[in-house]
Amino acid sequence: MSAPPDTAPNRADSKRTGPSDRPPFRLRDVLLRWEVLLAFLLVIVFVANALATPWFLDVYNLADATYNFSQKAIIALPMALLILTREIDLSVGAIAALSALTVGLAASAGMPPAVLVGVGLITGLACGMFNGFLVTRIGVPSIVITIGTMSLFRGIAQVTLGDQALTSFPSGFANLEQTYLISWPPLPLSFVLFLVLAALFGVILHFTAFGRTLYAIGANPVAARFSGIAVERTRFWLFALSGLAAGLAGTLLASRFGVVRPNAALGWELEVITMVIFGGVSIAGGVGSIPGVVLAAFVLGFTTFGLLLLNVPGIVITVLLGLLLIFSIALPIVLRRIMGGR
Amino acid sequence: MSWLLQHREIALAGLIALMVIGIGLYAPAFATVGSLTGVLNDAAFLIMLAIGQTIVILTRGIDLSMAANLALTGMLVALVGQYGPELPALIYVALGILIGACLGALIGGLVGGLGIPPIVVTLGALAIYRGMIVVIGGGDQVNASEMGQRFQAFPKIEFLGLTTPFWIAATVTIAAWAFMNRTRTGRSIYAVGGNPVAAAYCGINVRRIEGLVYVISGGIAGMCGYLWVARYGVAYSEIALGYELTVIAACVIGGVSIAGGVGSVAGAVLGALFLGVVVNALPVMQISPFWQMAISGAVILGAVVLNARSETRPGKLILPEARRNGA
Numbered sequence: 001m002s003a004p005p006d007t008a009p010n011r012a013d014s015k016r017t018g019p020s021d022r023p024p025f026r027l028r029d030v031l032l033r034w035e036v037l038l039a040f041l042l043v044i045v046f047v048a049n050a051l052a053t054p055w056f057l058d059v060y061n062l063a064d065a066t067y068n069f070s071q072k073a074i075i076a077l078p079m080a081l082l083i084l085t086r087e088i089d090l091s092v093g094a095i096a097a098l099s100a101l102t103v104g105l106a107a108s109a110g111m112p113p114a115v116l117v118g119v120g121l122i123t124g125l126a127c128g129m130f131n132g133f134l135v136t137r138i139g140v141p142s143i144v145i146t147i148g149t150m151s152l153f154r155g156i157a158q159v160t161l162g163d164q165a166l167t168s169f170p171s172g173f174a175n176l177e178q179t180y181l182i183s184w185p186p187l188p189l190s191f192v193l194f195l196v197l198a199a200l201f202g203v204i205l206h207f208t209a210f211g212r213t214l215y216a217i218g219a220n221p222v223a224a225r226f227s228g229i230a231v232e233r234t235r236f237w238l239f240a241l242s243g244l245a246a247g248l249a250g251t252l253l254a255s256r257f258g259v260v261r262p263n264a265a266l267g268w269e270l271e272v273i274t275m276v277i278f279g280g281v282s283i284a285g286g287v288g289s290i291p292g293v294v295l296a297a298f299v300l301g302f303t304t305f306g307l308l309l310l311n312v313p314g315i316v317i318t319v320l321l322g323l324l325l326i327f328s329i330a331l332p333i334v335l336r337r338i339m340g341g342r
Numbered sequence: 343m344s345w346l347l348q349h350r351e352i353a354l355a356g357l358i359a360l361m362v363i364g365i366g367l368y369a370p371a372f373a374t375v376g377s378l379t380g381v382l383n384d385a386a387f388l389i390m391l392a393i394g395q396t397i398v399i400l401t402r403g404i405d406l407s408m409a410a411n412l413a414l415t416g417m418l419v420a421l422v423g424q425y426g427p428e429l430p431a432l433i434y435v436a437l438g439i440l441i442g443a444c445l446g447a448l449i450g451g452l453v454g455g456l457g458i459p460p461i462v463v464t465l466g467a468l469a470i471y472r473g474m475i476v477v478i479g480g481g482d483q484v485n486a487s488e489m490g491q492r493f494q495a496f497p498k499i500e501f502l503g504l505t506t507p508f509w510i511a512a513t514v515t516i517a518a519w520a521f522m523n524r525t526r527t528g529r530s531i532y533a534v535g536g537n538p539v540a541a542a543y544c545g546i547n548v549r550r551i552e553g554l555v556y557v558i559s560g561g562i563a564g565m566c567g568y569l570w571v572a573r574y575g576v577a578y579s580e581i582a583l584g585y586e587l588t589v590i591a592a593c594v595i596g597g598v599s600i601a602g603g604v605g606s607v608a609g610a611v612l613g614a615l616f617l618g619v620v621v622n623a624l625p626v627m628q629i630s631p632f633w634q635m636a637i638s639g640a641v642i643l644g645a646v647v648l649n650a651r652s653e654t655r656p657g658k659l660i661l662p663e664a665r666r667n668g669a
Binding site: 322 | 406452459461463466470473474476481579587600601634635638640643647
């Protein structure tokens with residue numbers, strides 16, 4: 001807004017340095033980016049929590065806080081790619097439960113920890129590929145397919161376990177999530193995995209040609225197909241990836257608690273989707289970024305943890321997070337409408 | 343096309359009849375009048391909710407908050423029942439419809455007025471409504487002993503062996519059929535789902551329709567909330583937990599297209615009946631209740647595969663050609 005009056009003629013000069021379709025740099029645009037707003041929000045959450053309770057800024061408390069959201073955040077990464085390409089996977093919670101179940105069964109059979117991790121990952125991958133196969137072959141919206149497979153996967157877990165629970169795990173496996181991966185600063189395995197995977201997903205989505213094809217599919221699947229992008233094959237592998245991540249989360253869950261019941265990870269799909277949407281990924285497809293999703297995971301995770309430290313009941317936190325989701329989407333629309341009929 | 347739709351609903355009705363006969367031959371206890379009326383009484387809630395959900399899905403929307411709305415309204419009406427246990431039962435029903443419709447109107451305002459994607463709004467509303475039950479009820483549940491006789495008696499009144507919820511569901515079915523097929527607003531709902539842009543050019547207020555459907559689904563959910571709480575004699579935060587997805591499954595089995603514009607009240611009712619028969623057949627066939635979820639999952643996927651042919655996607659005419667030649 002305080003730009004000098006000769007900005008417009010200068011734009012021609014900038015052609016030499018960058019693509020001509022790039023809009024001129026304006027501080028206001030950067031500050032109004034969703035990711036920047038989320039970063040501000042994260043700072044506010046930290047400051048507010050630190051002022052409210054003296055225990056919040058304790059490193060060990062913060063490390064334990066990450067247990068609350070790391071596993072869901074791992075699933076949120078491939079879910080962001082799916083929603084970006086106009087798909088959705090409602091079966092991730094059920095896949096996590098089924099993977100935890102197979103891990104538990106393998107542990108009861110006396111398998112070593114390395115095999116257990118493999119079993120969990122393969123179960124997740126197989127479920128994800130099943131989803132991908134159905135979505136790409138039948139050509140029905142993925143929300144319908146994954147409602148069906150959600151019942152199917154969790155149903156299989158229920159049929160297998162009934163009202164029983166699997167509780168015997170080798171100590172080497174339980175130590176994966178029950179001890180810190182690095183003792184100082186205390187970092188749990190699931191949190192480190194989340195950070196590594198987030199970096200990987202970020203690079204793939206934002207710095208590779210494959211990442212650009214995902215945006216192209218999300219913006220217009222038909223046009224993407226005519227541009228020579230293998231839309232169906234990409235969708236298939238995204239569902240496989242989502243299943244694999246859910247399998248990993250289920251394995252970590254089994255290790256963390258040392259107990260597997262058929263209702264493990266119940267309702268996770270909605271929490272994961274909340275994370276992704278709050279991270280600025282548009283449900284209409286084609287818009288969103290990995291840094292946004294990572295920041296959203298942090299904001300939601302640390303808000304929840306801070307409120308828990310203040311003895312706010314979990315169900316009240318649910319109400320607050322629901323309000324946060326709706327307001328975060330509604331507010332920009334209302335502001336835009338008030339500030340001018342653009 | 344209309345003949346084909348008609349045909350599919352008849353096929354589904356035939357399938358349900360075959361299932362009832364087949365299960366009856368296997369386990370004669372299932373084919374008795376008492377058992378079958380039990381199926382209808384149980385399925386009444388699913389029928390009503392599926393009709394409400396169908397009306398929403400027809401406009402390309404989705405209402406994930408229906409079960410949470412049911413539970414919250416049920417709790418509120420139960421609290422009213424606690425302090426005024428001897429009011430006429432119809433007042434509770436009207437109160438349920440009113441509260442549910444108000445909760446639905448909040449969603450309708452955000453979807454129709456602001457244009458926020460319905461999946462986002464109803465996902466948020468689902469969390470908020472579920473949580474509000476605990477906040478309002480102070481974490482306690484309202485038990486049968488606190489509700490009053492007249493409050494609880496209404497959903498248990500029998501006529502021809504069928505209880506009030508069934509007769510209300512039958513009334514809702516006829517009313518919804520008339521509304522969707524014989525009124526201008528009902529046809530507008532189909533038009534908006536079929537093609538919102540074309541509907542706007544026809545002079546239909548698309549935003550009003552997109553908001554209105556959530557008021558309808560909310561009103562139905564609210565009425566079910568009272569009936570549910572009074573029938574089962576308890577109100578707490580986890581009533582009908584996850585039921586929204588069962589309701590959507592009933593719609594999908596009934597041939598309602600998530601892409602909007604395709605589906606009928608009769609289809610939704612048959613889809614709900616189908617799931618009702620499956621769920622009620624398991625115990626008489628001495629199958630463990632743990633199978634219920636896996637079977638309904640398999641049924642949903644089977645129905646989706648069978649219905650897939652009637653789904654039309656833009657660009658599909660050309661893309662299969664490209665797929666065959668290249669990818």
